[in-house]
Amino acid sequence: MTRFLSLILYLLLPFALRAEDGYRLWLRYDKIPDTRLVNQYKKELTTLSIQGQSPTLTIIRDELNRGLSGLLGYVPKPATGLTGLVIATINSPLIQSLNITTDPTLDEEGYVIRNITHSGKRLLVITAKTEVGLLYGTFHFLRLIQTRQSLQQINIQSSPKIKVRILNHWDNLDGTVERGYAGFSLWNWHKLPGYIDDRYIDYARANASLGINATVLTNVNANALVLTPAYLKKVAALADVFRPYGIKVFLTARFSAPIEIGKLPTADPLQEDVKQWWKDKVTEIYKYVPDFGGFVVKANSEGQPGPQNYKRTHAEGANVLADALAPYKGIVMWRAFVYDDNVPDDRVKQAYAEFMPLDGAFRENVIVQVKNGPLDFQPREPFHPLFGALKKTPLMMEFQITQEYLGQSTSLVYLANLFKEVLDTDTYQYGKGSTVANVLDGSVTQQSLTAMAGVTNIGTDRNWCGHPFAQANWYAFGRLAWNHTLTPKQIAEEWTRMTFSNDQNTVERITTMLDQSWETCVNYMTPLGLHHIMGWSHHYGPAPWIKDKHRADWTSVYYHKADSVGLGFNRTASGSNAIEQYAPEWQTVFSSRQQIPEKYLLWFHHVGWNEKLANGKTLWEELCYRYYAGASQVKQMQLDWEKLKSAIDAERHRHVQQLLAIQYQEATWWRNTCVLYFQTFSKQPIPASLPAPEKSLDYYISLEFPYAPGIKPQW
Ligand code: BDP
Numbered sequence: 001m002t003r004f005l006s007l008i009l010y011l012l013l014p015f016a017l018r019a020e021d022g023y024r025l026w027l028r029y030d031k032i033p034d035t036r037l038v039n040q041y042k043k044e045l046t047t048l049s050i051q052g053q054s055p056t057l058t059i060i061r062d063e064l065n066r067g068l069s070g071l072l073g074y075v076p077k078p079a080t081g082l083t084g085l086v087i088a089t090i091n092s093p094l095i096q097s098l099n100i101t102t103d104p105t106l107d108e109e110g111y112v113i114r115n116i117t118h119s120g121k122r123l124l125v126i127t128a129k130t131e132v133g134l135l136y137g138t139f140h141f142l143r144l145i146q147t148r149q150s151l152q153q154i155n156i157q158s159s160p161k162i163k164v165r166i167l168n169h170w171d172n173l174d175g176t177v178e179r180g181y182a183g184f185s186l187w188n189w190h191k192l193p194g195y196i197d198d199r200y201i202d203y204a205r206a207n208a209s210l211g212i213n214a215t216v217l218t219n220v221n222a223n224a225l226v227l228t229p230a231y232l233k234k235v236a237a238l239a240d241v242f243r244p245y246g247i248k249v250f251l252t253a254r255f256s257a258p259i260e261i262g263k264l265p266t267a268d269p270l271q272e273d274v275k276q277w278w279k280d281k282v283t284e285i286y287k288y289v290p291d292f293g294g295f296v297v298k299a300n301s302e303g304q305p306g307p308q309n310y311k312r313t314h315a316e317g318a319n320v321l322a323d324a325l326a327p328y329k330g331i332v333m334w335r336a337f338v339y340d341d342n343v344p345d346d347r348v349k350q351a352y353a354e355f356m357p358l359d360g361a362f363r364e365n366v367i368v369q370v371k372n373g374p375l376d377f378q379p380r381e382p383f384h385p386l387f388g389a390l391k392k393t394p395l396m397m398e399f400q401i402t403q404e405y406l407g408q409s410t411s412l413v414y415l416a417n418l419f420k421e422v423l424d425t426d427t428y429q430y431g432k433g434s435t436v437a438n439v440l441d442g443s444v445t446q447q448s449l450t451a452m453a454g455v456t457n458i459g460t461d462r463n464w465c466g467h468p469f470a471q472a473n474w475y476a477f478g479r480l481a482w483n484h485t486l487t488p489k490q491i492a493e494e495w496t497r498m499t500f501s502n503d504q505n506t507v508e509r510i511t512t513m514l515d516q517s518w519e520t521c522v523n524y525m526t527p528l529g530l531h532h533i534m535g536w537s538h539h540y541g542p543a544p545w546i547k548d549k550h551r552a553d554w555t556s557v558y559y560h561k562a563d564s565v566g567l568g569f570n571r572t573a574s575g576s577n578a579i580e581q582y583a584p585e586w587q588t589v590f591s592s593r594q595q596i597p598e599k600y601l602l603w604f605h606h607v608g609w610n611e612k613l614a615n616g617k618t619l620w621e622e623l624c625y626r627y628y629a630g631a632s633q634v635k636q637m638q639l640d641w642e643k644l645k646s647a648i649d650a651e652r653h654r655h656v657q658q659l660l661a662i663q664y665q666e667a668t669w670w671r672n673t674c675v676l677y678f679q680t681f682s683k684q685p686i687p688a689s690l691p692a693p694e695k696s697l698d699y700y701i702s703l704e705f706p707y708a709p710g711i712k713p714q715w
Contacts, residue, residue, distance in 0.1 A: 022463025029070030110159030210478025388429025409466025524630025
């Protein structure tokens with residue numbers, strides 16, 4: 001009997017292993033339980049006719065087979081002519097014979113999905129100018145079925161609003177991931193190029209399903225070794241995997257590489273031998289990777305080498321690399337995340353101060369990569385003043401998908417709302433309506449090189465991103481990079497339907513949880529515009545007391561400026577005057593205590609503890625209420641999740657349930673620590689209606705996390 005049982009268990013093992021561990025991301029393709037709906041879909045999909053042979057077309061066939069056999073339990077018969085589902089590029093004879101009219105805005109990567117009637121027969125057509133466009137169209141088509149939409153009257157044309165939609169991996173060659181909370185690097189450098197892990201393919205599929213078309217394999221704190229032949233072979237192997245999915249590979253270039261691997265005495269960008277070295281290096285890279293995308297560079301920031309080491313400007317540094325890449329159509333993404341503590345005035349002003357004088361000095365194939373806010377991926381920041389201000393230099397966005405400052409991988413925090421808040425903000429730099437998104441997509445600037453980067457949260461964890469809900473942030477980044485007009489709710493709904501369930505009640509509950517989660521996190525971490533009060537170095541948990549470090553601008557006290565009078569950084573004219581870096585419309589709003597949105601209050605103002613806020617509460621009271629509200633909102637998420645127990649598979653339900661319990665502990669830890677710490681300045685009691693913190697401030701100060709994940713080894 002026991003033998004018999006073990007045999008059964010053994011036979012069931014593959015199914016058990018394929019359980020809901022999150023590996024399949026949003027491409028789960030589970031059977032649609034509603035047979036009536038399945039039959040409706042089948043009616044439209046009698047046959048499948050894909051014209052031509054190529055690696056990308058094979059991927060399309062395979063994905064459709066996988067998707068349709070999963071969702072419908074059926075694969076349409078292959079056909080060659082105009083019948084059923086037809087997939088072919090616009091210039092193919094088949095599509096030509098259909099006279100399909102497309103909007104002139106159809107991009108090289110865009111696609112059309114349409115039903116038409118031809119010679120009395122109903123057809124479903126996916127067409128595009130390129131095969132990659134067909135691949136994107138195929139994923140969109142599958143998404144329609146995954147989210148249970150009708151195939152009866154489809155007329156979709158979609159093109160990306162941003163040209164380069166790129167993930168930035170902060171992956172080190174030793175396999176660790178800086179600010180990675182989902183295990184180790186996906187890139188198994190040691191086994192490459194010989195061993196191609198299936199995960200590389202699934203990674204490419206997932207990205208292509210969103211339209212992500214580029215990836216930077218290595219950390220911005222770069223290691224020059226990746227530019228040596230031994231590593232370029234490995235890079236080439238990855239590029240070969242990604243190519244048919246439309247994904248280009250980029251690398252980070254360490255500015256001192258000419259010294260470190262080129263044995264030159266200098267990396268001075270104006271030296272002829274340095275220029276030549278970069279030219280030769282780039283020529284060599286293109287031998288390995290003929291469609292290499294280019295370089296991402298972090299220079300003169302946080303101790304990284306750069307042109308300023310030689311008294312040269314960022315433009316002089318970037319242009320040397322740009323000149324080397326130009327013959328191959330490669331580009332340079334030069335980061336504006338620059339600061340050093342020799343400029344003690346106000347760190348948030350430095351990028352603008354350094355880059356504005358260089359406007360117009362960069363080559364055409366340089367794009368300046370700017371973080372969403374002027375500081376550093378804080379839970380909430382106002383938008384970066386460089387957006388719209390640099391008028392003659394293309395700018396791109398850098399978002400952080402990995403939740404370094406937003407609960408890492410223990411917290412459910414949906415970042416689409418953060419991304420969207422920034423994208424929708426009006427810069428006023430080209431008049432009303434010149435939102436950050438319109439600056440980025442070139443519609444107000446007329447720039448043709450456009451890009452959006454996301455510092456990714458992907459690692460070797462079975463579920464890719466550590467937290468089952470962190471996948472939603474990868475998903476949301478990709479969707480917004482393609483179409484920044486989507487709303488966070490729309491994206492959340494799509495993701496939920498594909499990842500968890502199409503049951504309406506479940507979709508609504510999860511979408512609401514996602515939608516509220518960012519504000520919740522901001523409430524219990526950094527309400528009212530507070531920033532940079534997290535743990536030293538690992539950035540895990542609260543530590544508002546940090547001071548007296550070797551760099552003032554890495555401490556917490558530098559930013560919150562709590563004293564007996566009040567709290568917050570005065571960035572108005574009477575303070576650091578950082579507001580003058582914004583358009584006049586924003587200067588008026590930010591400088592006015594009456595007009596400033598409360599979410600940015602302490603970012604721009606030092607506010608007295610007893611000053612009244614809009615709701616009549618004093619700053620001290622409101623601060624306490626926000627911290628307590630944040631923690632209570634996490635408790636509410638826990639309760640909401642419990643209600644979904646029967647609606648979600650047990651495995652993922654348990655996983656999220658445990659993480660939400662951790663998140664609640666962390667939220668109360670943030671709350672208690674911050675109110676106790678700020679109370680030492682306000683000298684006022686915590687409002688009586690709120691429960692007293694369980695532990696003393698000294699207890700919270702004593703907590704240490706020597707092996708917290710994602711830390712920079714050298715820090
Ligand atoms: C900071 C991270 C650090 C990165 C840096 C960057 O803590 O690990 O190297 O950003 O973007 O937020 O360069």
